[in-house]
Amino acid sequence: MSNFTPAEIYKELLEEAISQGEARKEKTRVLVGTATCGVAAGALKIKEDFLREIESKNLSDDVDVFEVGCIGHCYAEPLAIIAKPGHPAICYGRLDDGLVHRLVEDFLVADDPSYEYAMAALERNDVFPTFEDFPRGIYEKKLILEQCGFIDARDVNSYLAREGYSGLAKALVEKPEWVLEEIKAANLRGRGGAGFPAGLKWEACIKSKGDAIYVICNADEGDPGAFMDRSILESDPHLVIEGMILCAYTVGAQKGYLYIRAEYPRAVTHVQEALEQARMKGLLGNSILGTDFNFDLEIFQGSGAFVCGEATALVNSMEGKMGMPESRPPRLAQKGYRGKPTVLNNVKTFAYVPLIIRNGADWFKETGTPESPGTAVFSLVGKVVNTGLVEVPMGTTLRQLIYDVGDGLPNDREFKAVQIGGPSGGCLPESALDVPIDFDSLQDAGAIMGSGGLVVMDEDDCMVSVARYFLEFTQHESCGKCTFCRLGTKHMLDILTDITKGKGDGDSLALLEELAEDVRDGSLCNLGRTAPNPVLTTLKYFRDEYIAHIEEGRCPALACRDLILYYIEPPKCSKLCNVCVGSCPTEAIFTRDDGLKEIDQEKCVKCDNCLKACPGEYNAVVKISPPVLPPEKVRVAK
Amino acid sequence: MSEYVNITIDGHDIKAKKGERVLWAALDNDIYIPHLCGIRQEERPNAGCRLCFVEVEGASRPVTSCTKNVEEGMVITTRSERVDRLVKTAFELILSDHNLKCRECPANRSCVLQDIAKKRKIKLRHDRFKSIVREFEIDDSPAEFAFDRSRCVLCGQCIWADREEAKVGAIGFTKRGINRVVTTFKDLPLAESICTQCLLCVEACPVGALYYKKNESDDSNKNSEKNS
Numbered sequence A: 001m002s003n004f005t006p007a008e009i010y011k012e013l014l015e016e017a018i019s020q021g022e023a024r025k026e027k028t029r030v031l032v033g034t035a036t037c038g039v040a041a042g043a044l045k046i047k048e049d050f051l052r053e054i055e056s057k058n059l060s061d062d063v064d065v066f067e068v069g070c071i072g073h074c075y076a077e078p079l080a081i082i083a084k085p086g087h088p089a090i091c092y093g094r095l096d097d098g099l100v101h102r103l104v105e106d107f108l109v110a111d112d113p114s115y116e117y118a119m120a121a122l123e124r125n126d127v128f129p130t131f132e133d134f135p136r137g138i139y140e141k142k143l144i145l146e147q148c149g150f151i152d153a154r155d156v157n158s159y160l161a162r163e164g165y166s167g168l169a170k171a172l173v174e175k176p177e178w179v180l181e182e183i184k185a186a187n188l189r190g191r192g193g194a195g196f197p198a199g200l201k202w203e204a205c206i207k208s209k210g211d212a213i214y215v216i217c218n219a220d221e222g223d224p225g226a227f228m229d230r231s232i233l234e235s236d237p238h239l240v241i242e243g244m245i246l247c248a249y250t251v252g253a254q255k256g257y258l259y260i261r262a263e264y265p266r267a268v269t270h271v272q273e274a275l276e277q278a279r280m281k282g283l284l285g286n287s288i289l290g291t292d293f294n295f296d297l298e299i300f301q302g303s304g305a306f307v308c309g310e311a312t313a314l315v316n317s318m319e320g321k322m323g324m325p326e327s328r329p330p331r332l333a334q335k336g337y338r339g340k341p342t343v344l345n346n347v348k349t350f351a352y353v354p355l356i357i358r359n360g361a362d363w364f365k366e367t368g369t370p371e372s373p374g375t376a377v378f379s380l381v382g383k384v385v386n387t388g389l390v391e392v393p394m395g396t397t398l399r400q401l402i403y404d405v406g407d408g409l410p411n412d413r414e415f416k417a418v419q420i421g422g423p424s425g426g427c428l429p430e431s432a433l434d435v436p437i438d439f440d441s442l443q444d445a446g447a448i449m450g451s452g453g454l455v456v457m458d459e460d461d462c463m464v465s466v467a468r469y470f471l472e473f474t475q476h477e478s479c480g481k482c483t484f485c486r487l488g489t490k491h492m493l494d495i496l497t498d499i500t501k502g503k504g505d506g507d508s509l510a511l512l513e514e515l516a517e518d519v520r521d522g523s524l525c526n527l528g529r530t531a532p533n534p535v536l537t538t539l540k541y542f543r544d545e546y547i548a549h550i551e552e553g554r555c556p557a558l559a560c561r562d563l564i565l566y567y568i569e570p571p572k573c574s575k576l577c578n579v580c581v582g583s584c585p586t587e588a589i590f591t592r593d594d595g596l597k598e599i600d601q602e603k604c605v606k607c608d609n610c611l612k613a614c615p616g617e618y619n620a621v622v623k624i625s626p627p628v629l630p631p632e633k634v635r636v637a638k
Numbered sequence B: 001m002s003e004y005v006n007i008t009i010d011g012h013d014i015k016a017k018k019g020e021r022v023l024w025a026a027l028d029n030d031i032y033i034p035h036l037c038g039i040r041q042e043e044r045p046n047a048g049c050r051l052c053f054v055e056v057e058g059a060s061r062p063v064t065s066c067t068k069n070v071e072e073g074m075v076i077t078t079r080s081e082r083v084d085r086l087v088k089t090a091f092e093l094i095l096s097d098h099n100l101k102c103r104e105c106p107a108n109r110s111c112v113l114q115d116i117a118k119k120r121k122i123k124l125r126h127d128r129f130k131s132i133v134r135e136f137e138i139d140d141s142p143a144e145f146a147f148d149r150s151r152c153v154l155c156g157q158c159i160w161a162d163r164e165e166a167k168v169g170a171i172g173f174t175k176r177g178i179n180r181v182v183t184t185f186k187d188l189p190l191a192e193s194i195c196t197q198c199l200l201c202v203e204a205c206p207v208g209a210l211y212y213k214k215n216e217s218d219d220s221n222k223n224s225e226k227n228s
Ligand SMILES: Cc1cc2nc3c(=O)[nH]c(=O)nc-3n(C[C@H](O)[C@H](O)[C@H](O)COP(=O)(O)O)c2cc1C
Pocket: A189, A190, A191, A192, A193, A194, A195, A196, A198, A218, A219, A220, A221, A222, A223, A306, A307, A308, A309, A310, A311, A312, A344, A345, A346, A347, A349, A525, A526, A527
């Protein structure tokens, strides 16, 4: 043990971090969002553009360019924040090389912040609105995403300077029981899907009294479309690391792992760097902050199968066995990694921990609902204007989330359903939009919080196809160990496929529903138990769509290819334009004697090209379901 | 602390060994519960077949008896509407992926599937589900036995026999989901694998997937004896 108290050691680290930060602030800083979402939109090139332009203006000594994580406004990527002394820090979106050139010339050289291109300022000021002034800002409340995209993820000082690791310094002078009581009092519920109280899980682990205890962070994030865990690890890795250290201190663990899927190379790199820096600062490893508490962390790169995110399968996979679930009990808290008591929590769950310890359980409970305190993080995708990562207080309604935060559906499309919780979640209709988002209300409505994927759907989305799509995913990801999931999901998928092809019969729905319930009740693990959710909810809320497919051979959304045909409406066709003819890959469109275009249904492959190609002033190509040509065809074709 | 606990199964008072699982406590007392994958000695049950459901008083839904430890005062019922429904569906699902040509099967009349069907009065058919049985090449490379995967119900009994009794480790499960199979390392024919042909797996197979080849000189029908 050192002669200094944790508080003293922490104070020194903090001062050093702050003075580094102050020094940095004297210069102009350009922060480019280079999380995976930004990189996909070309952020690395934007960073190069900035560096090149800055050099060409001989500003390299006055301007630093940093990479930061994701600020959640993914729809506007690539984006960058420019912080120039004398101006509020300002975020610019939808960057390209031209705009970068402009910003360097006008703002960095000439001191004109080019407000016409700005999205928002980052701090309150007299000249330009901030993100909080956006309509969505009223509903958003950022706790664990607060620093994402604003701090340098690759520099521990950046985290330290904003109170980072102060929770750890505070906890280390208290007993582990104090931390546990704080987490229990905060009623922090697991964000990996099921919402189990983290405090109770930790306590169970302490009570198991094994000779070793492990702490594992679940960053497998296998849901298609979910990327918040990746974002947090890439953008603010120390937040998660501090949470894990606090957990280890509480349960008495000396060793922990971050199970990160191998497809997340940036997250792996950022976490790796963060671990090294934390060790160098004495925040991780032996004698943390000068105390006799030792704890170290290692990364385990996951193999990628969706089911490996399930707790017992994850442990099996870490032990080198096949990544398959086991029946429980025993729970991981009794018998986990290497047979020892193990705490497994989601990335987000750990991320709340430092904030709760820093600010207290009561502060945490100010946000959200009594049963589900805190915030919910979603990746908002589908037919919604503002796609991206959002964080809202628990208890926000789906309507607020979609219409106020997400700004509604684009092009005045009509809302039909929202799939919440990923492939294991449920599809909720318009009538459920006022359901508050919290663990229990969603469950009652037939969906789950799940991993926080949220897909908005409109009238073009066929609910049978949607259910089929999600089931195809889970069926494919079934590990095959148990009968209901291995065979039950296969038969469910076959029935759904038949229905989308118009081959369903009178018994299909009853059988599908029965089987879905049995798979839910009989499967070994939660993959199988939740796989029927999309089917059961669409059957509950959109049964008429199923019936239209089965009884009329009609797909109301005009989405099921076997139940539609493409047709050119004679009164609308211009006769003179040939666009559709050229667009057809199979030469199915021909010109009739009367000059009108017609589709040879035998040749048509339903590729949708002609419908897209037909100029807006005509809009003559339509889809028809059931696939029966209108009588006009018979009359004219004579 | 006593070594036994008192439980009730279907109204019978039973003394069961502490740490025992409900499935074996019931079977030891001649109370039938269908099961395919359960292995008494296995520390962590596979729990894959999903046929051994029972009701335990206080539990919100049926539980698999092969995974449930007996506890003092536990009250168990082996049949209920919910249990029967789950067992019937699981059984029919298994049959939908099982080569049902019983008359051609060496295990005919000694097969555990026929036994379950009889005891639970479930038809040996899968009317609700269409057959998804796939064609597999029969591995008849061993001298005395053969392996027809179209009859395999993935119970894992052969793997246990191979690993824990024969201590060889020639066979195991591979592939995921609907493609799960029992096979050798690199999918080699058994005779080319490290299999010692000790026949313990054939003895363990409760259906006709691993079976003795017909041997002209030896008329005794081993296959129909092995499960009796
Ligand atoms: C098929 C399946 C996949 C899962 N994938 C994940 C995942 O990617 N990340 C995660 O945190 N939890 C996942 N879970 C939930 C975990 O089993 C476990 O409940 C969770 O990691 C516990 O952490 P929490 O209490 O903090 O939520 C998955 C569960 C199932 C059944």
